Amino acid sequence: MAKKRKRTSDAPASACAAEKPDEFAPERPERTLFGFKDKPADEPEPEAASEGGEDAAVAPFRNKEKVLVTCSRRIIYRYRHLMLNVVSLLPHAKKDSKVESKQSKGNALNELLELRSCSSCLFFECRKQKDLYLWMVKSPGGPSVKFLVNAVHTMEELKLTGNHLKGSRPLLTFSTNFDEQPHWKLVKEMLTQIFATPKDHRKAKPFHDHVFVFSIVDDHVWFRNYQISVPHNEIDKVDKGGLDKMTLVEVGPRFCLNPIKIFGGTFGGPTLYENPYYVSPNQIRALEKRKKAGKYATKVKAKVRRKMHEMENTLEPDEFAELWKGED
Numbered sequence: 001m002a003k004k005r006k007r008t009s010d011a012p013a014s015a016c017a018a019e020k021p022d023e024f025a026p027e028r029p030e031r032t033l034f035g036f037k038d039k040p041a042d043e044p045e046p047e048a049a050s051e052g053g054e055d056a057a058v059a060p061f062r063n064k065e066k067v068l069v070t071c072s073r074r075i076i077y078r079y080r081h082l083m084l085n086v087v088s089l090l091p092h093a094k095k096d097s098k099v100e101s102k103q104s105k106g107n108a109l110n111e112l113l114e115l116r117s118c119s120s121c122l123f124f125e126c127r128k129q130k131d132l133y134l135w136m137v138k139s140p141g142g143p144s145v146k147f148l149v150n151a152v153h154t155m156e157e158l159k160l161t162g163n164h165l166k167g168s169r170p171l172l173t174f175s176t177n178f179d180e181q182p183h184w185k186l187v188k189e190m191l192t193q194i195f196a197t198p199k200d201h202r203k204a205k206p207f208h209d210h211v212f213v214f215s216i217v218d219d220h221v222w223f224r225n226y227q228i229s230v231p232h233n234e235i236d237k238v239d240k241g242g243l244d245k246m247t248l249v250e251v252g253p254r255f256c257l258n259p260i261k262i263f264g265g266t267f268g269g270p271t272l273y274e275n276p277y278y279v280s281p282n283q284i285r286a287l288e289k290r291k292k293a294g295k296y297a298t299k300v301k302a303k304v305r306r307k308m309h310e311m312e313n314t315l316e317p318d319e320f321a322e323l324w325k326g327e328d
Helices: 013-019 077-089 105-115 182-195 281-312
Strands: 030-032 035-037 067-071 093-095 120-127 131-138 144-153 168-174 205-217 220-229 247-250 254-265 268-274
Touching: 067 077, 067 105, 077 093, 077 120, 077 144, 105 120, 120 182, 131 182, 144 182, 144 220, 168 182, 182 205, 182 254, 182 268
Parallel strands: 067 093, 067 120, 168 205
Antiparallel strands: 030 035, 120 131, 131 144, 144 254, 205 220, 220 247, 220 254, 254 268
16 A cells, blocks of 8 residues: 655745734624624723722623422322413423422422522422412522412313413512512512513513412402403504503413411521411311201200100090991
8 A cells, every 4th residue: 555645845834824814703792682782883891800809890680580399299180280380381480299298398398499409489288188288488598488279270170262472471460458568568579589580581482471460359369360462463563552452361370379377487487477367277177067067966956855845745545536446
């Protein structure tokens, strides 16, 4: 096999490298949702930061809120469907496996929050396959709120006509009752941080087409989800002044939150607030059983009174009772 000849060149490689101009690629402009943003010509270049860091530019705030959504074991299908509906409404939510509902659930959930890098948690706890409790927690320092969930209606049950794009950012509206008492202000702030989708989240769409409504009625928080519907042609764009034509179409789900306690830590800690009007569902069922037992007791007492009345007021023998017996 023939050997390859060495390639000869008149000038050395170092000379070729010296001939090339020392050029660098221009700095890439900042990218936005509408394309690349060019720097204006009049804008001065940022000065270098000093050694002490006093003149360093402050980085803008970026919302990195992540919500862990999970449930307890032995949860029934209706409550599981409600949890899945909530997960579909929150693009910044992370779903995890079920957790055993014990006294040590707080430690397990705190570890999950740390492993999944989440700052909030929605834990659906089902007891006796009848009652649903919702833990709304901020990690790692708290606070946490425990609710009793009532009037549950999932999207599959309602079959409403409203529809909105999955992953779009919602508008949050609150009734004026949230600003009257301090514990409602705390609940409002937690609802805002958990249900508001971060602006630059990778799964979120950059527009608003639905509304989350939180209203307080009879010391309960009622949740509704509405689509923002604007009647217009497919070709024509919506006028900015046509906001009066907007209508709200309900999408679902629906549920009602009855606050029980507010704790200072995560899944426990010092009690900051306790609802004085809260009645446990176990007490309600016990009262219903007592009412049913009272009905049975009244029936037994009525029978005893009837027997005593018959014994006290005996009928006299009828003289014509055996008149026609001998003729047969």
